[in-house]
Amino acid sequence: HRARLAVSSAAYELSKREGRPGTPERPLSDLGLLSYRSFWRYTILTFLREHNLNVSVSSISEELAIKFEDVIHTLKSLNMLSFYHGSHSICVAPKQVQEHLESLKMNWLPLDPHCLSWEPDPEIERKRRKLDKFCYR
Numbered sequence: 001h002r003a004r005l006a007v008s009s010a011a012y013e014l015s016k017r018e019g020r021p022g023t024p025e026r027p028l029s030d031l032g033l034l035s036y037r038s039f040w041r042y043t044i045l046t047f048l049r050e051h052n053l054n055v056s057v058s059s060i061s062e063e064l065a066i067k068f069e070d071v072i073h074t075l076k077s078l079n080m081l082s083f084y085h086g087s088h089s090i091c092v093a094p095k096q097v098q099e100h101l102e103s104l105k106m107n108w109l110p111l112d113p114h115c116l117s118w119e120p121d122p123e124i125e126r127k128r129r130k131l132d133k134f135c136y137r
Helices: 002-018 030-050 057-064 068-077 094-104 122-134
Strands: 081-084 087-090
Touching (some): 030 068, 030 094, 068 087
């Protein structure tokens, strides 16, 4: 379990460096889905605690490089999200965040991003941007 979470942590750190939100390849196995959901819960709850809940769903997605839909699903599963006038709002008290974090019983250490030696290949980035112009979204 620790190895899967470490791989998740490394993959999202690489996504941050690319400046693009990441998400696992789908379909996920049941075990893979559990691992990613566990990683998302821990990472998002820690982020909420560190930012005193003063964040938006979009800022969580951008800062953590977790795809917007994965952030939405995680917050919904924690009963921390409401939808009002066409937008999502995070509705949670600091105590609730702390209680969720304590209940996770994480037995792994998050990746230290300073120990990761990797930068995106500029040529691949150039090709990706060129392709993005022709992709319909």
